Amino acid sequence: MKPKLELRGVWKAFDDKEVLREVDLVVDHHEVVCLIGSSGSGKSTMLKCINLLVSIDDGTILLDGADITAPGVNPNQVREEMGIVFQAFNLFPHMNVIDNITLSPRKVHGVARAEAEEKGKDLLERFGLSDKVVEYPDRLSGGEQQRVAVIRALATEPDLMLFDEVTSALDPELVAEVLDVIRGLKDDGMTMVIATHEMGFARDVADQVCFLDQGRILEHGQPRQIFSTPQEARTQQFLQRIIDAGRL
């Protein structure tokens, strides 16, 4: 069986600054991959490249074995198969919760409003937000907004989810509720690529951890191996700083 997602020799530079350098990654079906590394190491760009929000300079990205970076590929069709959640929630402020969730199903997938809303409400109920259906985003807490953003991405029924530091903008006491949602998705067997600074969470939830440094995947492996016996000096240094900060 072909892997769900594969990156082969991906390069990306913004102007003169190389952000990704020959990145290789294989993500199997139902696998959870966590990307760790300091800010600016390329985690976020990598996710945006996978979602085709950022075009790559060299290399290929394969989704279910098909090259999605080939010329002539319709990015909208690719994006329909994966969901992405950002650090800054990015809910649409002029729409209430249910409209945020049903916009893409209705307009992109042509689902009838009643059906889309029913499904949206089911998702809201599952994630403990059934009382927020007609609320506007600015009336929700950061944690609630981020959970709605996850549901919005799930509403198009993707089988690959990308998370871009989704808890970094949250107050500490709200982080857990969002991480629990992601744990729930893992139990459902969702394939996920997660960029995160939450090392404890990465250790618990990941099947594979990749340490990024200056645009390269310097080291990858099972969480136990990466967190207990990192091979590279840079990885050791990075993890030591996290431990010193009391975050692991």
Next chain:
Amino acid sequence: MSDRSSLDEFGGGPGLFGPPHAPRGREEGTRAALIAFVSTIIFLVVALWAILSSDAWPAVQRQFFNWDHFVEVFPDVLGGFWLDVKMFLFAEIVILAFSLLIAMIRSLRGPAFFPLRALAIIFIDLIRGIPVILLILLLGFGVPALQLPGVPKSALFWGLTALIISYSAYTAEVYRAGIESVHESQRMSARSLGLTQGQALRYVLVPQAIRNVIPALLNGFVSLQKDVALVLILGIREAVREADIYAAKTFNYTGYIAAALLFLAVSVPVARFTDWYTERDRRKKQSVGT
């Protein structure tokens, strides 16, 4: 963003920053209003006295503020003004739609849309570079003179077209500023959900953009509401033209004053509304920030 009346109490007043019924604050407010009122009255009385007692006043009154002439000219000016209002309403609706279309075209990304984008930019640059009055003359006299079959020859039609084209170029830039003021992450998350560029603009960016530029659009309303009078140069008998005709006949300019009063009666309320709306919007945004 819709119904947040409960947040309004955070915007101003004593609600958040003082006890709910701060008697001191209210008393001071009343006194301030009283002082403002009295000083305004004094100022007006002094100013009026200065004008009315000047040597030139009798002549000014005869030429500009003559009641008999006013009564005689007013019906014609009012009739002309009604045409102004109709022209304004029609033009404004077309402008709001047409300029939004131009702004959306200009906001499309990607090399495939380059020709469309370039066309929009050329249109905006050219039209903004030509004086409105010149455009009115060009179209209003020029096009009918061509005697093209099937092309309207009405001066009113072409005068309005010139106004619509001219104002659309400006209004498109207002919309575009609004679209660009919406954070890039909104476009990105819309695209990440599989929406096309057009859908992202229509459902996500433009609704937020319009909210951001309503004060600027209202400003454009006031401006257009006066500039419709420019079609008088094509001989269209709107308010200023009627006043002009009367002045040419009688050498009395009271008709101009009548027309001015009518324009003011519309534009001042719109200006006040714009201020009120902008202020309310600002408060709303602040209250969300807290």
